Amino acid sequence: MKPPALPDLRLPDPHLPDHHRGPRMPDGLAARAAALDAADPLAAVRGRFLLPEGVVYLDGNSLGALPAAVPAAVEDAVHRQWGTDLIRSWNANGWWEAPVRTGDAIGRLIGAAPGQVVAGDSTSVQLFNTLLAAARARPGRRLLLTDPDHFPTDQYIADSVGRLLGLDVRRVPARDAAEVLAAEAGNVAVAAYAPVDYRTGELHDMAALTAAAHRAGALAHWDLCHAAGALPVELDAVEADFAVGCGYKYLSGGPGAPAFAYVAHRHQAAFDHPLTGWHGHAEPFAMAGTYTPAKDVTRARIGTPALLSLIALEAALTAFDGVDPKTVREKGLSLTGFFQECADTLLDGLGFTSVTPRDPARRGSQVALRHPEAYPLVAALTARGVIGDMRAPDLLRFGFNALYVTHADVLRAVTELRDIASRGAHLAAEFRRRPTVT
Ligand SMILES: Cc1ncc(COP(=O)(O)O)c(C=O)c1O
Structure with a gap:
């Protein structure tokens, strides 16, 4: 076996003889x-x-x-699009449409038909925005269920949403969630879970948990960070309500890559999210003083996206072409x-x-x-x-x-x-x- 080329990744192991080239494989x-x-x-x-x-x-x-595909795309974005085309790139190089165009490309990997996914911001921001909107969509219900084994940011943000809306956040392991949903039917606003446990790799049944949430009149919110690009997630088929995920893990969009949010078509008209930034306005360039949300998924856009990262993510997704x-x-x-x-x-x-x-x-x-x-x-x-x-x-x-x-x-x-x-x-x-x- 050849030693790795990167000196910082393979420091000399003082416990091995100089001629060591890795142990013999059985x-x-x-x-x-x-x-x-x-x-x-x-x-x-x-x-x-x-x-x-x-x-x-x-x-x-x-x-x-x-x-x-990423280095050339970033090189082009920096030198030609930014360096030469400058502000004209918003129109000439498709910068304005990039969040929805990239969202649709992600949608193909997570079972979402076009027009339901936007890319941008971080998972934590998208989580806050969509989880709070989901809870608002079930007024009068007092409970938000989430997993005690959920990634920390998911638990922290669930607690914050709970404080903002006056909801009780109950931590119920995914395996027990259906039972609690049935027992608390009529009381649960949202069940917020991840299909894959970030520590153990355990896979939960998205279809079953989403159906259990719906039977209880609640909405299902999914964090796809460890699923998007790794598993054939079927958001539309399982009738998920909202989902978020990051761009830097299995989607290989790069360090700090934009995240994404999924808002099912049926929730878009009433999507009442807290981060009402100007990119989600029906007519952003009317520069109105009050917020009129766009009618489609573009209302889930927030503000100016990190375009260099978004362009890197869009190029990265071409690795999935034909796969x-x-x-x-x-x-x-x-x-x-x-x-x-x-x-x-x-x-x-x-x-x-x-x-x-x-x-x-x-x-x-x-x-x-x-x-x-x-x-x-x-x-x-x-x-x-x-x-x-x-x-x-x-x-x-x-x-x-x-x-x-x-x-x-x-x-x-x-x-x-x-x-x-x-x-x-x-x-x-x-x-x-x-x-x-x-
Ligand atoms: C399940 C899950 N949610 C959220 C995050 C992180 O969110 P952010 O992209 O805002 O850092 C991670 C990061 O590893 C994660 O594993």
């Missing part, structure tokens, strides 16, 4: 990885990404890899299943516990392992060019973007992890110092 698993990769219908799509040589990238669930979301799902399951198989075989007796469900119907596109030394293990892996991440206190997290991860990557990751854990290489002092971002 023959049986190496043959299986090769066969699975040879049969991979998405093999050629990996070429649509610029991946550093020798790096195994299993953190696309935090920051997707760089799509090859069937079902194929993405099949390969994602193959990668996560193979990871679990390799971990069962290679990590046995080294103190790891499997956390992510084995049942493919209950598994997203990530796998988590529990180990008391999670942080130093992930740091030691990163030093060898295998990049995952950890979530406190003890989870090692590996995300699998089916567009560019291979089964050979999976085997190398687990083989390196075994080598590190069995040698105690992660016990070195350098792997204990935690930077700000883990």
Whole structure:
């Protein structure tokens, strides 16, 4: 195996002899990885990404890899559109329509027909805007349900929306939500959940939970951060009401990429959101002193979008051109299943516990392992060019973007992890110092 090209990603491991080029892969698993990769219908799509040589990238669930189409698009946006066309770009280069045009491109990946998704701002902002609008759409109801295992920003914003509207926020695990919705029918305004648990990778049944919310007269709000681009989400088919998600994980839109908001057609006319910025006005350039919302999804626009990032995201989405979301799902399951198989075989007796469900119907596109030394293990892996991440206190997290991860990557990751854990290489002092971002 060749050492990674990036010196900052693969620092010399003082516990390995100079000639070390990575541990030997077990023959049986190496043959299986090769066969699975040879049969991979998405093999050629990996070429649509610029991946550093020798790096195994299993953190696309935090920051997707760089799509090859992005640098030229950003270069054009900076030099030609901004540098030369200047303000004329709003009309000449489609800047004004970019949030809805990019929203529709995302919509194709999340089962949303055109005209229901806008791109822009951050997930937190979109969450606040749509969650508050959803709660306003069910006046008189006192309860907002959310998941105690939801990502922190989702819980904080649910609490804030609760305070603003005088609602009780009740934290109910996704598996119990249908029961509570039935018991509290008539009282719940919104059920706000995520299809994929960001820590464990557990997949929840969106269709069942949305139907349970509707039976209770409530609305279903979904955070798709760990699903968009990873799973064939079917927002229209399951009759979801509102959804948000980020652009920087499986959509690979880049650091701080714009997020997106989905407002189902049937809710648009009455969409009463708090962030009534001028881009959502029916006639933004009439410069009226009072807000008249646009009639369609453009009312979910807020203010001037971060165009350089939006252009990068739009270019990134072309990596999905001609790719069937079902194929993405099949390969994602193959990668996560193979990871679990390799971990069962290679990590046995080294103190790891499997956390992510084995049942493919209950598994997203990530796998988590529990180990008391999670942080130093992930740091030691990163030093060898295998990049995952950890979530406190003890989870090692590996995300699998089916567009560019291979089964050979999976085997190398687990083989390196075994080598590190069995040698105690992660016990070195350098792997204990935690930077700000883990
Ligand atoms: C489920 C979920 N929601 C929201 C966020 C973050 O929101 P923002 O894009 O505003 O930082 C994350 C980030 O990892 C996430 O995993």
